[in-house]
Amino acid sequence: MKVDLIIKNAKQLITMQGPSRARVGKEADDIGIIENGALAIDDKRIIAVGNSEQIAIDYQSKNMIDAADKVVMPGFVDPHTHPIFYSTRENELEMRIKGKSYVEISQSGGGIRSSISGVRESSENELFELSKKRIERIISNGTTTLEAKSGYGLSTQSEIKMLKVIERLNHNLPITIVPTFLGAHEFPAEYKDDRETYIKILTDEMLPEVAEKNLAEYCDIFTEEHVYNIEQSRRILTKAKQLGFKIRMHADEIKPIGGAELAADMGAVSADHLGAASDKGISAMKESGVIATLLPGTIFSLGMQSYARARYMIDNNLAVALATDFNPGSCNCDSMQFIITLACLNMNITPAEAITAATINSAYSLELGEEIGSLENGKKADILVMDMPSYQYLPYHFGSNNVEKVIKNGNVIWDNKM
Numbered sequence: 001m002k003v004d005l006i007i008k009n010a011k012q013l014i015t016m017q018g019p020s021r022a023r024v025g026k027e028a029d030d031i032g033i034i035e036n037g038a039l040a041i042d043d044k045r046i047i048a049v050g051n052s053e054q055i056a057i058d059y060q061s062k063n064m065i066d067a068a069d070k071v072v073m074p075g076f077v078d079p080h081t082h083p084i085f086y087s088t089r090e091n092e093l094e095m096r097i098k099g100k101s102y103v104e105i106s107q108s109g110g111g112i113r114s115s116i117s118g119v120r121e122s123s124e125n126e127l128f129e130l131s132k133k134r135i136e137r138i139i140s141n142g143t144t145t146l147e148a149k150s151g152y153g154l155s156t157q158s159e160i161k162m163l164k165v166i167e168r169l170n171h172n173l174p175i176t177i178v179p180t181f182l183g184a185h186e187f188p189a190e191y192k193d194d195r196e197t198y199i200k201i202l203t204d205e206m207l208p209e210v211a212e213k214n215l216a217e218y219c220d221i222f223t224e225e226h227v228y229n230i231e232q233s234r235r236i237l238t239k240a241k242q243l244g245f246k247i248r249m250h251a252d253e254i255k256p257i258g259g260a261e262l263a264a265d266m267g268a269v270s271a272d273h274l275g276a277a278s279d280k281g282i283s284a285m286k287e288s289g290v291i292a293t294l295l296p297g298t299i300f301s302l303g304m305q306s307y308a309r310a311r312y313m314i315d316n317n318l319a320v321a322l323a324t325d326f327n328p329g330s331c332n333c334d335s336m337q338f339i340i341t342l343a344c345l346n347m348n349i350t351p352a353e354a355i356t357a358a359t360i361n362s363a364y365s366l367e368l369g370e371e372i373g374s375l376e377n378g379k380k381a382d383i384l385v386m387d388m389p390s391y392q393y394l395p396y397h398f399g400s401n402n403v404e405k406v407i408k409n410g411n412v413i414w415d416n417k418m
Ligand SMILES: [Zn+2]
Pocket: 080, 082, 250, 325
């Protein structure tokens, strides 16, 4: 049979074959390796997976990719990013090294508030061009599906502007970008002492308008002692659910205030960060099928040690996903490869578990696990050809890009050898 594309001779073909759900417990360590593997791709989808001899007998194509001595694996799915902003904030890294606190940085004009004024004062076009370049670099590092949040506008108009930028990026870039509304990222300065009024704007104005314009799939919130408490979070998320949004949460990053438990209670698809999540919260998430999306890049970039307990979560059958948390303040990392290194070395999970968390489980964290995240018959052909001899090489060789080719829907969208 003639097909659009064949990828052959992969030293290791990482299929991620397994049950049609996020992988838990020991499943996470099984990545379905085929030695000397090959794939046949037709009409944007994978139609055959096997060893190279068998695929060569059954399929022919004018387009062949020879992956000899290389690893072929699913494209990375990055389910937590904040890529829409105006200025970068590298000066804050130096201030942190010199011992300045979050409050001192904020008082000298930095922190999230500087990102908010940047977004408010720039045009949709400016934000689009800046964000497009950033996401192109993310693509070159192997990400084929990306979640992107608003949350640096914190007014109806500027949050809508951010979501429109995300919509345009999704149409203009070759990868899939999933939009999330994060109007509850912080309290804007003008409502610092009148939080109830801002919550009212969120529930009565922003959420209905975002829903009406169909600009976001998910509603996210920063649930933490100094931002949105449990009661406020519950109110906002309840309204979001009524309007048809699915839920993700920034939960229990710093203190165990019950964010993980609330995520379970609200039926969130994902709860993220979780550096301080309690045993009870972890078990509640497991019972409700909430995925734990962990962001070790943020802890690393802030020079902290409070990594989420990924080892405990996996051992207790909670599904774990990984994301970059790409953002202008606490984590300016566009590489899921580096996140995998951090997850292995600082959260004590195996290379295979980290790859599971960065592909199939992160796909389920965006409810896209039936379409992407593994190389199985019928799935979208979102594939990486990696210039490396084995999957263990991925966390081992860090600080440079192991990706040779990025394939989205069966088309090569990035080739680092060109
Ligand atoms: Zn975040």
